[in-house]
Amino acid sequence: MGLYEDKRKRTHTPEGYELLTQESGHLEYDFHWHLGYYWSKFLAELRDNQRFMAVKCPECGTVYMPPRANCGKCYVEMNDWVEVGPEGSLEGFTIVRFPYIDPNNGEMKQVPFTSIWVTLDGASTRMMHFCNEYDEKDLDVGMRMRAVWSEERTGSIHDVKYFEVIREKPAKKAAAKKPAKKAAKKAAAKKPAKRPAKKAAKK
Amino acid sequence: MGKRVGIIGVGQTHHAAKRLDASGVELIAEAVSRALDDAQLTMADIDAIVVGNMDHFENINYVDMWAVDGLGACMKPVFKVTTGGTTGTTVGACGYYHVASGLFDVVLAVGWEKNSESDTQAAITTCANPTLERDPFAGAIGPLATEYSMYMKAYGATEEDSARVAARDRNNALNNPYAHSRQAVTMEDVLNSPMLSYPVKFLDMCPRSDGSCAVIFAVEEKAKKLCPRPAWVHTSVVRHDYTHFGDLEWQFMPTLERASAQAYKLAGITNPLKEFDVAELYIPCSTCGVKWMDSLWFCDHGGAPKLIRKGTFEMNGQLPINPSGGVIATNPIGATGLIRVGEAAWQIMGKAGARQVKGAKKALCTGFGGCSWTDLMILGADLP
DSSP states (O other): OOOOOOOTTOOBOTTSOBOOOOOOOOOOOOOOOOOHHHHHHHHHHHHHHOOEEEEEOTTTOOEESSOOSEETTTTEEOOEEEEEOSEEEEEEEEEEOOOOBOTTTSSBOOSSEEEEEEEETTOSSOEEEEESOOOGGGOOTTOEEEEEEOSSOOSSGGGEEEEEEOOSSOSOHHHHHHHHHHHHHHHHHSOOOOOOOSTTOOO | OOOOEEEEEEEEOOOBSOOTTOOHHHHHHHHHHHHHHHHTOOGGGOOEEEEEOOTTTTSOSOHHHHTHHHHTOTTSOEEEOOOGGGHHHHHHHHHHHHHHTTSOSEEEEEEEEEGGGSOHHHHHHTTSOTTTTTTTOOTTHHHHHHHHHHHHHHHOOOHHHHHHHHHHHHHHGGGOTTOSOOOOOOHHHHHHSOEEETTEEGGGBOOOOEEEEEEEEEEHHHHHHHOSSOEEEEEEEEEOOOSSGGGSOOSSOHHHHHHHHHHHHHHTOSOHHHHOSEEEOOOSBTTHHHHHHHHTTSSSTTOHHHHHHHTTTSTTSSSOBOTTOHHHHOOOHHHHHHHHHHHHHHHHHTOOGGGOOTTOOEEEEEEEETTTEEEEEEEESSOO
C-alpha cells in the first residue's frame, strides 16, 4: 500500500501559487414541472374544496396519499379516488434546527421548522407536511393531528398551513398528555408491518 | 452466476472537508493512481471504467466526459452510474457486473465527490418531489431523524444507543489515515453536541467531504495471476423502493431486509452475526447504526439496542462494524459507498493497517441512498 502524500492542508502549489477557488455567482435555474392529471386534481381539491383526495389500488388496496397514477408495487394505473383525513395520526416527526439553502428560492431555510409524517385517516401511506410546534417534549408519535387551512390557497401543499396537534384539554401539560397516551398506545399496539420470513423471503 | 470476480487493488484519496489542492478530476486521478499502484498495474491493463458521483452536486453534467484525463478513460469504454447515496456501491456492483459478464477482464470502478463545491443539503433536498414533498423534506438529516423518533417510540431505543454508535465510528477513524474526521469522542461529547434535527445531534451525523475511491475488479484467471490474495465477490444484490418518502415502510427497512436475505441465501450464510468477520456498512447517521441492525437479520425487530449496549459491533466485539470510521467519519457521497467496498476488500486482503480485523475472511458491505435504496456486497478470502 505504501505511504502516499497527504495534501489536505495545502493552500499553495509547490511553486508558491495560491490555490484559487472560482465563485459561480448567483445561479438562477428556473424549472417548469408538469403535474399531470393526478397532482393537478389533488391540488385543485386542496385549493377549492379543502379536502384530501387519495387513490386506491384496485389490486392491492393501498390508499395512496398523495395520489399518483401508478401503484408501484402492482404496476397498475389507479382510478378509484377516495377522500381521506382531514385528521390523522402522527407517525414521525423531527424539529429541524440547521439552516440550509432552500433549493426552491435560493434563500436560507427558516429554522426551526417541524417536519412531520402524518397518516391521514383512511390512507395507507403517510403525507409529509409541517406542524406548528417546535418542542420535542410536547410532541409524541401517535398524537392525533388535524389540518389547518390557509386562507389564501393557490393549488399547493401550502394550502394546508400546517397540522396542529388535537388536544382535548388546553395548556396544562399533564392533562394534554392523556389523549396523546391513548392514541400512542393505540399506535404502538398497531403491529408494525411484518418482515418477510427469511426462508420465504420474497425476491 | 457469471464469471467469478476478485478485487485486486484499491486506492483512496486523503478525504477532507475541502481539498483546495485538487479539482474533481485531479481528486479522481489521486485515487485511481493509488489503486493502480496497489494492484501493481498500469492504465493499459484496464479494459473498462465505471464512474459515479452525485448528479449536479458540482454543477457539471457529462462528468464521464469531463473527467476522462483523471479516469484514464481515453479510448476506453466508460460507463457513468449515479444512484444517489448508493452511487459508490452501485459503481462497485457495476464494475463487478462488467467482469462477471465475461466481456471485460479488468475493470476500474471510481466514485468521487467534491461536496465542498456546493450546499450539500440543498442539493440532496432536490431528490424530493418539488410539488409534494420538497418543502418539509430536510435534506439527508430530516428523514433519518424522523425515522429514529418512530424507532425510539416503538422499541425503547435511546439517544444513548445512537451516541454509542457515533463514538464507535469516530474513534475507529483514528486508525484510518485517509479518514476526513479523526477526533476522539466520548458518548457524552456526542450527547452534548448541538442538536441538528431532533433527535440527531452534530456528532451523530456524517460530514460532507471531498474525496475519491477507486477499486479494481478482475476476472478469476487474471485475479489469481495478478494478486496474492484477492477479495472475491461472493454476491452483489440491489433493491430499490418508493419515490415518495411517505410511502416507505419506516419501522424497518424492507429493501435492506430483502437484499440481505437474498444475499445471504446466495452466499450460503445462515448466521450473519457469526459468519461475518467484519462489516463496512453505509451508516450515515448514528441512529441508523442502531435501527438498521434489525434489517440485516442480526436480531429481531427492536433487538438492536441490546446488541449495541453489549458492544457487539465494537472493534473487540463479535462483529466489528466500520473499522475505517465509516460514513460518520468520511463522506464524499459519490465515493462513500465504494469506500465501504474498498475498505472491506483491504480487510480481506490483509492490507487494512492499524484498522485490520485479524484473520478477516468474510466481509459485508452495504450502500444506502435516499429513499431506502440498498446495495449489498459480500466479499470473501475464499473463492465463492
